[in-house]
Amino acid sequence: MGVYRVIQWGAGVNGSALIRAAARHPDLELVGCRVWSAAKAGVDAGTLAGIDELGVPATTNPQELYDLDADVVLFLPAVRPDLSETDAELLALLASGKNVISVTGAHSMPTIYGDYYAAFDAACVRGGTTFTAAGINPGFIAERLAPTVTGMCADVTRVVVSESWDCSHSSADTAFEVNGFGRPLDEWQASGTFGQMFNRMFSQVIHNMAHSFGVELERVDLAASVTPAHRDMTIAGRTIPAGSVGATHLVWTGVPSDPDQIELVKETTWAAAADIPGVPVGRVWTVRVEGKPNLTVTVDPGLVEDPQFRPEALVGAAIPLIPAVVAADPGFLLPEIQAPFRRRFDQVSASAAIGSSTASAT
Numbered sequence: 001m002g003v004y005r006v007i008q009w010g011a012g013v014n015g016s017a018l019i020r021a022a023a024r025h026p027d028l029e030l031v032g033c034r035v036w037s038a039a040k041a042g043v044d045a046g047t048l049a050g051i052d053e054l055g056v057p058a059t060t061n062p063q064e065l066y067d068l069d070a071d072v073v074l075f076l077p078a079v080r081p082d083l084s085e086t087d088a089e090l091l092a093l094l095a096s097g098k099n100v101i102s103v104t105g106a107h108s109m110p111t112i113y114g115d116y117y118a119a120f121d122a123a124c125v126r127g128g129t130t131f132t133a134a135g136i137n138p139g140f141i142a143e144r145l146a147p148t149v150t151g152m153c154a155d156v157t158r159v160v161v162s163e164s165w166d167c168s169h170s171s172a173d174t175a176f177e178v179n180g181f182g183r184p185l186d187e188w189q190a191s192g193t194f195g196q197m198f199n200r201m202f203s204q205v206i207h208n209m210a211h212s213f214g215v216e217l218e219r220v221d222l223a224a225s226v227t228p229a230h231r232d233m234t235i236a237g238r239t240i241p242a243g244s245v246g247a248t249h250l251v252w253t254g255v256p257s258d259p260d261q262i263e264l265v266k267e268t269t270w271a272a273a274a275d276i277p278g279v280p281v282g283r284v285w286t287v288r289v290e291g292k293p294n295l296t297v298t299v300d301p302g303l304v305e306d307p308q309f310r311p312e313a314l315v316g317a318a319i320p321l322i323p324a325v326v327a328a329d330p331g332f333l334l335p336e337i338q339a340p341f342r343r344r345f346d347q348v349s350a351s352a353a354i355g356s357s358t359a360s361a362t
Helices: 013-024 062-066 084-095 114-127 141-150 172-178 193-213 307-327
Strands: 004-009 028-034 072-075 099-102 130-133 155-166 217-228 233-235 238-240 245-256 263-271 283-292 295-299 331-334
Touching (some): 013 307, 072 307, 099 307, 114 130, 130 307, 141 193, 193 217
Parallel strands (some): 004 028, 072 099, 155 263
16 A cells, blocks of 8 residues: 555644654655644644644544545544543544544453444444554553563563653643542542543453463452652642642552463552652553563663653554554454463464454554
8 A cells, every 4th residue: 555544633742743753654644633622723733743734734523534535543532531422433433434543542452341342343344444552551561562572481470561650741631630640539549530440441451461361361450559749749830739649559460260370460650750758650661571581671761861752652653553454354453462472372362353353463
């Protein structure tokens, strides 16, 4: 195929990074841009992304983009506890004949949610389209990197994927509406709005990893704790009062049905500042494999030294997926992992289909 026609769904900090990536890529042409703010409507997508104009005015009208001829949509609306509106738009895009790469972190393994996924599968069939997920966490570190690393091992008993993140340079939306910093401590718990928003995202990550390793899960457990801010803190001009939520720590554990199988763990620590007592954070992702041999891989994007490319580090993995998602059969596309460790060779492979129309990526 020649040039791929791309629609960017969302033009915030991370969406703008994808606009810049599409603009610099010789095989991509940005043809549409979805925004929600009236102030951004009609503004050129290049201007929104801080580069030269691209001749693509942003629109708040999704129907204009449903009707547009495009190969793929890079789907990146704001993350919110209620995804019903954004999911409806995603389904409409798939049904309209456009492949979709979700970079929201909300669609790592939607196949585990029966009726919920059935709507996506039906939209893919109707539009003859493919749906997949990208990003870095969720989207890459646990789903792609961790299984690949285990290919070096003769045995694996446990895989732990960790994120430690100093969020002091985040946007106000991310810090307060997504991470929930500045909230009263009793509002942030595993069973609450924020805990369940992240649980829906990261429990999918555990199931995605389990599929790659051929592990049947008995359940996925979530433990969550918060640490109060020890002083007033400021992120993007807004204050996090001392005593309110200053850091969160969440751990998902995939418990295998067979106790001799691989245990899968996803751990996140997010902090509003780097100096909160008892909360050591950096800006890194780590994969730790326990087995023969033990292995540790740390991904450090060097954001302190070069913060200009912070958004690109979070969403750039979507770009290389474009040819695969366009070429794939209709359905949900899983990453293809090159020879991850598995206890039994007859277990479900990473490239096996899930559901009636699932394919696997290259």
